[in-house]
């Protein structure tokens with residue numbers, strides 16, 4: 066199977082770290098469980114200039130490499146790859162964050178996985194001639210993945226058009242109000258994802274209804 070796997074808050078505990086960063090930089094204290102809005106500028110009530118500085122700090126290699134891996138994520142990806150699945154890391158981070166991203170992946174033992182940077186959010190990316198290409202969202206959506214795992218309500222909304230893809234909604238406070246589409250299944254953690262028999266590639270919940278199985 067071809068599998069799309071997001072990074073932030075799917076592979077790494079990014080929001081916890083960003084809550085700490087907002088408190089350190091601006092004295093804004095919001096607990097992880099209270100991050101109900103995917104828009105961090107609104108969550109932390111930051112001005113445009115504060116938000117610019119916040120994102121610059123958040124994408125610096127020293128910050129990106131400090132993220133804790135999400136429990137079970139690294140072992141799950143290693144198992145999926147060992148079982149012969151094509152796992153691609155598909156992130157909405159700006160590709161200018163590639164150094165820190167790659168350093169973190171190597172640090173946690175995922176340095177051999179392909180990373181695709183996608184403009185999931187229509188954000189301008191500062192020029193960096195060394196940065197990997199940012200794939201436009203429309204180009205990503207024209208591709209096919211058997212399985213996709215993401216937590217962002219904005220990204221998930223885009224993935225609603227992938228009718229033959231099994232999309233896992235990784236449970237986070239900011240997507241609690243998001244109503245998964247017909248091609249989606251909400252999961253609470255990596256054990257929950259693997260319980261859908263992904264490693265054997267035996268079955269995909271979104272396809273149960275039409276009796277199809279991914280072998």
Ligand SMILES: [Mg+2]
Pocket residue numbers: 071072073074075215216217
């Ligand atoms: Mg994410």
